[in-house]
Amino acid sequence: MVSLTPVAGFEQFAVMNEDLMIARIASHAVAIAALTVCLVATAGAQDVPGIEICTVEKTMERRTSCLQSNVDFLQKTINKLTSDHQQKLDAANRQIEALKGSVIALQKVVDELQKKTAEELKKKADAPPAKDVAPASKDGAK
Numbered sequence: 001m002v003s004l005t006p007v008a009g010f011e012q013f014a015v016m017n018e019d020l021m022i023a024r025i026a027s028h029a030v031a032i033a034a035l036t037v038c039l040v041a042t043a044g045a046q047d048v049p050g051i052e053i054c055t056v057e058k059t060m061e062r063r064t065s066c067l068q069s070n071v072d073f074l075q076k077t078i079n080k081l082t083s084d085h086q087q088k089l090d091a092a093n094r095q096i097e098a099l100k101g102s103v104i105a106l107q108k109v110v111d112e113l114q115k116k117t118a119e120e121l122k123k124k125a126d127a128p129p130a131k132d133v134a135p136a137s138k139d140g141a142k
Contacts, residue, residue, distance in 0.1 A: 049073050 050073060054066035 049076075 049069075051070050052066050054063050054070065057063040057066050
């Protein structure tokens with residue numbers, strides 16, 4: 001309880017106010033902890049899919065159900081992996097096709113360059129050889 005009597009002073013008021021705040025925080029913490037425990041208890045009760053050991057079951061119905069659960073889990077896993085790998089194969093095939101197109105384009109460029117080079121070499125071979133000696137000047141350099 002907060003008292004504002006002149007005898008109490010402001011220091012006592014501040015201490016009482018801090019006590020109320022601590023009590024309020026503590027009550028909130030307890031409420032949050034209780035909610036967390038309730039949520040964890042309900043989450044822990046869920047069945048996690050996976051391979052179970054079915055030899056532990058005593059009755060045939062439970063053992064059969066356990067085995068069927070394992071089969072279902074394995075089929076879902078196989079289907080998921082098949083889908084994932086098919087997507088990877090499709091992506092790889094698209095990349096291969098794109099690379100094939102690039103190789104064809106590069107091969108055309110190489111062929112054109114080879115033709116140009118062959119034509120240039122043929123022109124050089126057909127052209128008359130240039131004289132290495134410079135013509136003599138009219139002054140008759142001696």
